[in-house]
Amino acid sequence: MKSIAELEAIKKKVLDNVNLRKEREDGIRVVVGMATCGIAAGARPVMTALLEEVSKRNLGNVVVEQTGCIGICRLEPIVEVFVPGEEKVTYVKMSADKVAKIVTEHIVNGNPVVDYTIGKAEN
Amino acid sequence: MQEISLHILDIAQNSIRAGAKLIEITVTENLKEDVFSFTVKDDGCGMDEELLKKVTDPFVTTRTTRRVGLGIPLLIAGAEATGGNVKIKSKVGVGTEICATYSHSHIDRQPLGDIASCMMSVISMNPDIDFIYTHFYEQKSFTLETRELKAVLGDVKLSEPSVALWVKEYVNENLTEIYGGAS
Numbered sequence: 001m002k003s004i005a006e007l008e009a010i011k012k013k014v015l016d017n018v019n020l021r022k023e024r025e026d027g028i029r030v031v032v033g034m035a036t037c038g039i040a041a042g043a044r045p046v047m048t049a050l051l052e053e054v055s056k057r058n059l060g061n062v063v064v065e066q067t068g069c070i071g072i073c074r075l076e077p078i079v080e081v082f083v084p085g086e087e088k089v090t091y092v093k094m095s096a097d098k099v100a101k102i103v104t105e106h107i108v109n110g111n112p113v114v115d116y117t118i119g120k121a122e123n
Numbered sequence: 124m125q126e127i128s129l130h131i132l133d134i135a136q137n138s139i140r141a142g143a144k145l146i147e148i149t150v151t152e153n154l155k156e157d158v159f160s161f162t163v164k165d166d167g168c169g170m171d172e173e174l175l176k177k178v179t180d181p182f183v184t185t186r187t188t189r190r191v192g193l194g195i196p197l198l199i200a201g202a203e204a205t206g207g208n209v210k211i212k213s214k215v216g217v218g219t220e221i222c223a224t225y226s227h228s229h230i231d232r233q234p235l236g237d238i239a240s241c242m243m244s245v246i247s248m249n250p251d252i253d254f255i256y257t258h259f260y261e262q263k264s265f266t267l268e269t270r271e272l273k274a275v276l277g278d279v280k281l282s283e284p285s286v287a288l289w290v291k292e293y294v295n296e297n298l299t300e301i302y303g304g305a306s
Contacts, residue, residue, distance in 0.1 A: 001300075002293045007275045010286055014279045034244070036194040039133050040124055048240050048291070051247065055284035064284065066248040068140070 017060050027061040028107055029082040030054075035069035041076035042095065049096035050079070053103040062107060075121060081106060090118040124197055126236025127161065127225075133194045134163045134221055135245045139252065141167025141219065146245075146252060150238070151259045152227060159227040159235075160207075166218040175213050198223055205229035239294035242267065247287035250280045256294070263301040267294060 032038070032047045050064050070078055075092035081102070082088050089112045091102060098116055106112045114120055124130055131148060138146045143165035150161045170178060177183045179199060184192030198221075199209045205226040213219040225232045238258075246254055246269055256267040269281060272290070279286065 002289065002296050004271060004275055004293075007272060007286070007289065010283075010289055011276050011279045014283050014285060034132075034136060034248070036133050036136075036192070036197070039129050039136075040197075044129065044132060044237070044240055044244060047244050047248075051243070051284045051287050055288055063282065064247075066244070068136070 017058065026084050027063055028084070029063055029065060030107070031065045031067050031080045031082070033068070033070050033076055033078040034066040037069055037073035038076045038078065041073075043077040045096040046077045046079060046094045046099060049099035050103070053099055057103065057108065059103075059107065072118075075118065078118075081112075083107075083110070091116045092118045092121045124201065125233060127159075127201070127223075127233050128236040128238040128241045130194075130198045130201065130223070130233075131161055131163065131238065132241040132244060134198065135241075137194065138163060138165035138167050138219065139245070139249055141165060141169070143167035143218065143252060145255070147255045147257075148242075149257045149259070150235070152261070153259070154227060154261060157227045158224060159232060160222060160224040162220060162222045164218065164220040169215040169217050169219055170213040171215050175211065178211065179209075195221075201225075201233055204231045239291045239298065242294050243287050243291040246290055247282050247284075250282040258298060258301065260298075260301045263303075265297040265301050267297075 030050060032043055032050065034043050034047070047064070047066070054062050054064060072078070077094040079091045079094050080088055081091070089106065091098070091113070094116070102113050102116065124133070135146060135148065145166050147164040148161070152159050179195055181193055181196040195209070202209050202223045202225050206229060207223065207225040209221065209223045211219065211221050242256055254269045258265050272281060276286065281287070
């Protein structure tokens with residue numbers, strides 16, 4: 001059974017990791033659309049998969065955030081990736097299955113997964 | 124929306140946008156009286172009477188990115204399909220309280236679904252807002268209060284992925300417990 005005391009151990013681990021990191025400000029931001037349209041289309045499992053993948057790989061420079069409706073509801077769930085100094089990449093019609101590939105290829109290795117982007121979906 | 128937990132997640136987003144500092148989410152399952160209900164109560168900006176009257180209209184929304192707002196109308200449709208209802212109380216400057224009631228045994232009642240993931244999402248995405256989640260099942264109950272977690276975590280934020288995943292598992296384990304063991 002989990003107890004709140006376990007959080008102490010998690011806290012220690014996180015703090016140890018923070019000391020090794022660069023400033024969070026130059027980190028990568030991953031933003032999930034969580035309005036009614038996003039939620040109904042399946043944003044929640046995408047969000048869960050992102051948190052799991054980031055945690056598993058111990059990616060200290062990545063923050064996962066949420067936003068409201070982006071205005072293109074038919075392409076939800078939408079995930080935007082902001083890498084400092086680079087153009088924003090918008091992934092559409094996301095699913096939990098696509099998350100691992102985006103984290104590995106884009107967030108870790110720096111190569112956007114073009115097949116999942118809005119540019120590809122609209123063509 | 125296939126799960127009631129998704130409605131809860133959706134309604135909670137309204138509280139977040141209303142600038143709430145404390146959001147209380149309560150789920151009640153009373154099999155004897157055949158009631159399934161949930162309440163989302165916030166201390167956000169609230170709505171005036173005029174907006175409160177119109178808020179159930181799908182063509183009313185305060186957002187600017189699109190012209191429809193389906194969150195509350197979908198919630199009402201789901202509750203009414205089971206013979207239940209949705210009550211909204213709101214006061215400008217005080218906050219809003221939405222309560223949806225369903226017939227627990229009705230065949231059209233959506234399942235609760237993955238409420239643990241929903242709580243993880245709202246808590247980890249809004250580390251500066253306090254949440255109190257209480258779940259009653261028959262005589263048993265479970266409460267998660269983020270202020271208690273913050274007291275332990277100190278400088279480490281609830282948005283930290285490893286902390287978020289802990290929240291999800293913590294909720295799941297406690298729900299299994301109040302449901303009486305095997306889930």
